[in-house]
Amino acid sequence: MAEDHHELYCILLPLSERKLLLPRSLVQEVRGLSKVEPIAGSPVWLRGLVPWQDARIPLIVIEPLIGAELPEVSRRSRMVMVRVPETVLTPPVLAIHSQGFPYILRITPALVGTSEIAEYEHILAGVTLGFERPLIPDIPGLAATTARLLPAA
Numbered sequence: 001m002a003e004d005h006h007e008l009y010c011i012l013l014p015l016s017e018r019k020l021l022l023p024r025s026l027v028q029e030v031r032g033l034s035k036v037e038p039i040a041g042s043p044v045w046l047r048g049l050v051p052w053q054d055a056r057i058p059l060i061v062i063e064p065l066i067g068a069e070l071p072e073v074s075r076r077s078r079m080v081m082v083r084v085p086e087t088v089l090t091p092p093v094l095a096i097h098s099q100g101f102p103y104i105l106r107i108t109p110a111l112v113g114t115s116e117i118a119e120y121e122h123i124l125a126g127v128t129l130g131f132e133r134p135l136i137p138d139i140p141g142l143a144a145t146t147a148r149l150l151p152a153a
Helices: 139-149
Strands: 008-014 019-023 027-032 046-052 055-060 078-083 093-098 103-107 123-126 135-137
Touching: 008 093, 046 093, 055 139, 093 139
Parallel strands: 019 135, 055 093
Antiparallel strands: 008 019, 008 103, 027 078, 046 055, 078 093, 123 135
């Protein structure tokens, strides 16, 4: 039988109770949590705007989107800058609040177990990776929803 050489480098982002799984190619940068500028009238998951490379980008918190409580900000909190479609946000990046240090993981078909059906609007699926059960977010959909909620520039 031929070996399967398909692999994908991913980033696993810790949330308060689960983890997110993102392709490594979408992650622009990881840094400590910056001062957040709140957006009046925004939903709880849209934390506000944070400075990034001479711009302000939206900071997203995933937990409220999956029915969990808004996490506490700690000294381990990080912002993971994620590329989004260029026609949606300017600059085409949003920040995701992580509850710790993300780490790189090499995924092969042999490592991935059955997926869960997505229960939430901005989650595509859940997968099983050994003992982990990370969620795969709908980054283009999340970026489009975020763009509609941002104040006009």
